[in-house]
Amino acid sequence: MERIFIQDYTLPDLERWVESIGERRFRARQVFQNIYGRRIRDWGECSDLSKMFRLQLEHGTHRHAIALRETKEAADGTRKLLFELRDGLCIESVLIPDPPRQTLCLSSQVGCALGCRFCLTGAMGLRRSLATAEIVDQVARAQEQLGAAGRITNLVFMGMGEPLANYEAVVRAIHILTDPLGMAFSHRRITLSTAGLAPQMLRLGNETPVNLAVSLHAAEDRLRGELMPINRVYSLEQLMKACREYPTPPRKRITFEYILLDGVNDSPGQARELVRLLRSVRSKVNLLPFNPYEGAPFGRPSDARVLDFQEVLLKAGMTVIIRESRGADIGAACGQLVAGASCLPAGGDRPGT
Numbered sequence: 001m002e003r004i005f006i007q008d009y010t011l012p013d014l015e016r017w018v019e020s021i022g023e024r025r026f027r028a029r030q031v032f033q034n035i036y037g038r039r040i041r042d043w044g045e046c047s048d049l050s051k052m053f054r055l056q057l058e059h060g061t062h063r064h065a066i067a068l069r070e071t072k073e074a075a076d077g078t079r080k081l082l083f084e085l086r087d088g089l090c091i092e093s094v095l096i097p098d099p100p101r102q103t104l105c106l107s108s109q110v111g112c113a114l115g116c117r118f119c120l121t122g123a124m125g126l127r128r129s130l131a132t133a134e135i136v137d138q139v140a141r142a143q144e145q146l147g148a149a150g151r152i153t154n155l156v157f158m159g160m161g162e163p164l165a166n167y168e169a170v171v172r173a174i175h176i177l178t179d180p181l182g183m184a185f186s187h188r189r190i191t192l193s194t195a196g197l198a199p200q201m202l203r204l205g206n207e208t209p210v211n212l213a214v215s216l217h218a219a220e221d222r223l224r225g226e227l228m229p230i231n232r233v234y235s236l237e238q239l240m241k242a243c244r245e246y247p248t249p250p251r252k253r254i255t256f257e258y259i260l261l262d263g264v265n266d267s268p269g270q271a272r273e274l275v276r277l278l279r280s281v282r283s284k285v286n287l288l289p290f291n292p293y294e295g296a297p298f299g300r301p302s303d304a305r306v307l308d309f310q311e312v313l314l315k316a317g318m319t320v321i322i323r324e325s326r327g328a329d330i331g332a333a334c335g336q337l338v339a340g341a342s343c344l345p346a347g348g349d350r351p352g353t
């Protein structure tokens with residue numbers, strides 16, 4: 001029997017698998033609750049399952065898909081977690097405390113093919129997309145770091161990769177993470193950020209009602225195409241059409257992320273262009289002053305310039321917040337995640353056990 005990664009399986013899939021090995025269908029619910037509700041570490045802890053079934057689980061499944069290799073904590077309490085995948089590649093997730101919230105920023109790919117010019121992950125290129133189990137296990141492993149007293153309250157797909165370029169695995173992971181018998185995250189507490197894959201945005205909205213964030217960073221095609229090559233595939237017109245058609249729930253808005261790059265996209269005139277662009281969408285704007293890293297091709301605007309930009313948007317009646325990236329001192333800020341080669345040193349258990 002081929003060993004399966006159990007976190008790849010939604011509850012209906014698990015019911016089929018359990019039946020295929022000769023067990024009763026309802027056993028799948030018990031397995032699901034043991035993994036995600038009771039957070040068992042090994043099958044021996046499942047006293048509600050027969051010894052024979054526990055042995056089948058032991059030999060027929062991988063309990064985890066990733067292994068924690070390193071944690072780094074920033075001065076502001078943000079923690080960057082480095083995980084090794086079973087092929088030796090690595091990804092990073094970021095735990096961001098913001099009481100009473102505890103947010104986990106998830107990766108969906110090793111690297112990214114979209115090559116946004118301000119992003120270190122994009123500079124790596126794409127190594128591969130993650131499997132569902134590798135996404136779900138980031139949540140389980142990060143939760144272990146918080147211990148019994150702590151609880152992850154919010155999930156954001158804003159780590160390494162473009163989540164909509166790994167659509168099937170990401171949506172499947174969302175189904176598992178929101179299952180009431182599993183970790184039971186509310187869709188309202190999950191946000192997916194995209195660089196603007198317009199067709200997949202609409203599909204997402206119709207299949208799973210998570211919050212949508214769009215990385216915008218420029219309000220006209222020429223500049224956006226320079227900063228984000230994806231704009232040459234899906235223009236701002238196509239992107240805005242997808243935003244207008246996205247089934248945003250009543251009283252909810254699409255979040256637009258706008259990294260302010262000194263002298264590039266941060267003038268009052270460009271702020272007015274942004275107002276015009278977003279006029280037809282229920283929106284809120286997060287302004288993120290750029291966090292320069294070593295060798296970065298852009299600089300951070302002055303505080304006065306950031307405030308001037310915000311002022312234009314506020315005067316137009318928009319909801320706009322200036323956000324500082326968290327964990328910049330440990331390379332955990334937006335666009336700074338770059339793990340991907342092999343994890344060194346590789347001690348301890350290999351993932352996939």
Ligand code: SF4
Pocket residue numbers: 112113114115116119120121122123159160161162195215335
């Ligand atoms: S900003 Fe997002 S979409 Fe763009 S290269 Fe970085 S990870 Fe990919």
